[in-house]
Amino acid sequence: MSTYYVSESGLRAFLEALTNEAEVYGTVEREERLDYEGLDRDNIKLVTLNTVRSYASPKAVLFPVTERVATYSRTGSGETRIEEPTRVLVGMRQCDLAAIHMLDLVFLEGDYVDPFYKARRDSTILVSTDCRDAAESCFCTLVGGKPYPTAYYDMNLSPLGEGCIAETGSEKGEALIRKHADFFTTPTEEQLKERERNREAITKQVVEQNKEFEPERSIQEVFEGEIDEKKLQKLAWDCVECGACTNICPSCHCFLMFDRPAAAAVESVKAETGLPTRNTSRLGVPGEAPDSVRMGKEMYERLRMWDSCVFGEYARMAGVAGMKPNPRAEFRTRFANRFLHKYLNFYRMFRQFQCSGCGRCFDACSGGIDPRRVIKEMSKKDK
Amino acid sequence: MTETKTGTAATENPYRPQMAEVIEVIDETPTIKTVVMAPKPVLLFRAGQFVQLTFPGMGEAPFTPSSSPYEPERLEVTILRTGRVTEALHKVKAGDWLGVRGPFGKGYPVEKLGGKEVLVVGGGVGLAPLRALILALFHDIDQIKRMLILYGARAPEELLYRRLFDDWGKRKKVDLRISVDRAAPGWTGHVGVVTTLFDNLDVDIPNALAFSCGPEIMLKFVTLGLLEKGFKPEQIYLSMNRRMSCGIGKCGRCNIGPYYLCKDGPDMNYAKIMNYPNVF
Numbered sequence: 001m002s003t004y005y006v007s008e009s010g011l012r013a014f015l016e017a018l019t020n021e022a023e024v025y026g027t028v029e030r031e032e033r034l035d036y037e038g039l040d041r042d043n044i045k046l047v048t049l050n051t052v053r054s055y056a057s058p059k060a061v062l063f064p065v066t067e068r069v070a071t072y073s074r075t076g077s078g079e080t081r082i083e084e085p086t087r088v089l090v091g092m093r094q095c096d097l098a099a100i101h102m103l104d105l106v107f108l109e110g111d112y113v114d115p116f117y118k119a120r121r122d123s124t125i126l127v128s129t130d131c132r133d134a135a136e137s138c139f140c141t142l143v144g145g146k147p148y149p150t151a152y153y154d155m156n157l158s159p160l161g162e163g164c165i166a167e168t169g170s171e172k173g174e175a176l177i178r179k180h181a182d183f184f185t186t187p188t189e190e191q192l193k194e195r196e197r198n199r200e201a202i203t204k205q206v207v208e209q210n211k212e213f214e215p216e217r218s219i220q221e222v223f224e225g226e227i228d229e230k231k232l233q234k235l236a237w238d239c240v241e242c243g244a245c246t247n248i249c250p251s252c253h254c255f256l257m258f259d260r261p262a263a264a265a266v267e268s269v270k271a272e273t274g275l276p277t278r279n280t281s282r283l284g285v286p287g288e289a290p291d292s293v294r295m296g297k298e299m300y301e302r303l304r305m306w307d308s309c310v311f312g313e314y315a316r317m318a319g320v321a322g323m324k325p326n327p328r329a330e331f332r333t334r335f336a337n338r339f340l341h342k343y344l345n346f347y348r349m350f351r352q353f354q355c356s357g358c359g360r361c362f363d364a365c366s367g368g369i370d371p372r373r374v375i376k377e378m379s380k381k382d383k
Numbered sequence: 384m385t386e387t388k389t390g391t392a393a394t395e396n397p398y399r400p401q402m403a404e405v406i407e408v409i410d411e412t413p414t415i416k417t418v419v420m421a422p423k424p425v426l427l428f429r430a431g432q433f434v435q436l437t438f439p440g441m442g443e444a445p446f447t448p449s450s451s452p453y454e455p456e457r458l459e460v461t462i463l464r465t466g467r468v469t470e471a472l473h474k475v476k477a478g479d480w481l482g483v484r485g486p487f488g489k490g491y492p493v494e495k496l497g498g499k500e501v502l503v504v505g506g507g508v509g510l511a512p513l514r515a516l517i518l519a520l521f522h523d524i525d526q527i528k529r530m531l532i533l534y535g536a537r538a539p540e541e542l543l544y545r546r547l548f549d550d551w552g553k554r555k556k557v558d559l560r561i562s563v564d565r566a567a568p569g570w571t572g573h574v575g576v577v578t579t580l581f582d583n584l585d586v587d588i589p590n591a592l593a594f595s596c597g598p599e600i601m602l603k604f605v606t607l608g609l610l611e612k613g614f615k616p617e618q619i620y621l622s623m624n625r626r627m628s629c630g631i632g633k634c635g636r637c638n639i640g641p642y643y644l645c646k647d648g649p650d651m652n653y654a655k656i657m658n659y660p661n662v663f
Contacts, residue, residue, distance in 0.1 A: 069396070069398040069399075070396060070398045070399035070400070071399075072399060072400055072402070072437075072439070072482055073402075073439075074402065074439050074480040080395075080396035080399060106632075106633055107633060110631070110632055110646070111631070111646070112397045112631035112632070112633070114397075114631075114633055115395065115396055115397075227660065253633065253635065254634055254635030254636065255629075255633070255634050255635070256628070256634070257398070257442075257443070257628050257629065257634065258442055259437065259439075259440055259441060259442045259443070260440060261440050300439050300440040302398060302399070304398075304634075307634070307635075307636070309635065309636070314626075314636055315625065315626050315636045315637075316626065317466075317624060317625070317626045318444070318465045318466025318467070318468070318469060319465050319466065320465075323465075323598045323599065323600075323624075324598070324599040324600065324624075324663075327599075327624075327625060327639075327661050328661055333660065333661055336660065337638075337660075337661075340640075340660070341638070344641070345638065345640055345641035346641070348640075348641035349641050
């Protein structure tokens, strides 16, 4: 849409102004690690854009680890009211944006819309940034991505030597700039050229560092057809089934639903919503307004929490062993299912991978399993 | 969603159950009961679509209604006692309240059955979802050529819907054949797993479609048996068993390849799934 220039001090002032009108989360560097934090007057100065992606993605802001999705009583269930404040996420990378698009496909497309995700998504403004450096695990270019935002952002910030180019990607972003027009000016030709040079440099860096991982066949082809079970078994060997990969993955969306009496719920809602925004991502944000939960033994609530397809219990049904209650009882079948889902099944559903190449699963893996290595090995034709 | 600072909306919530009063509980076998409910408003469904049944405070389990889609005011769900939620569901009595969500899934392709011979193969409690199809076809019996129902259970006392068999067997265009894995004193019928009923399969195979529901191992041998008889994979529909939770293709756990049973099934055409891992 349109491009602007914002100075370093202008950007801080802009962010501070945003905190007065919305819940703002930004990437803050602490102990050499970039993480999302709720921003306020004190930590805005720590917001860092011109480095690698954050350690964890901001998935939990749109899709909390645990949330209430329904309350009901024996004799009825009223309407669901969802209230979400305006939120701004600052510092998202293309891998984060692409992953949010994948979550959009799951939660917003099809016959049923997830009302909780939708409410948060609608009230969230995505302010992204170009990558100026890459983690060793980054591989966006291997899965068709770029290390700078190309889609799905409302506003993008491209850090320059001094200040940033701001580019709008949606009406939400335009409105934000219109409202804070004082901070933004027109960029010079030289500034726009500097952005292009930076983008070329970082793309080259990511492509270079992934040369050794380039698969011998296209990734779709790798996961089509017969899967070499023995090879897979070997690759899965170091997995300890901890679920870190799916938790840290910005596009994994599987969840478990469970019910409990609402009396217990009222207690924990207090605990969850009592958290300060600073240094927390308010992970326990409940879906429904807490006051809709009435105390009493006749009230029940339904919660959902992140789940992981690598867990043995994930797909297990009720029933005895002879009924084969677990369709993926052997670990290698669960390991395979994760890769097949990311690179083949999701592709068949939505014509794109469910992996944006952020490499966080490798960073988080206690077994050191590198998805690039898995793809590369699986891509080798048997000799 | 308004453009104000706070987005607020009262909304359709696919995760919230609607409450339904239990009007009758029928003891079917030592481990199977049928719970009859009267959801208000009435829950309309196609044969083969499923509902998520909530035992308040305990949780949900998926069931395909076993009653006729033409009589939605009397919603029947037939339940095998096999886990935590079904254990609780076996204790409900008339006058109790349960939660219902749905219907979910595609349902049986009844629109493809005009002029066809319909082969129904059930095992154990697997006859329950098939009963919705059977009742729907009783209603529209003029439109199909014939229905052959093959049903097997482990023992005579485990046969589901015995109370209905006399009526089913007398209906025009309907053949009902029963088998048990193990006979008991007084049993004069066929003995053997349900696939042994394939030995005298008097079906015009090119004009037939088969529907099967039962434990995984039975589905496997029914499929192999039908293929051997000359059925094509496209002619076989299987009620696959997977853990369906959200019902709307979001929670992820009920997949076979790129299909979510909750939204694309739970009955799947065998041709669609045969090349994906861990089908049986």
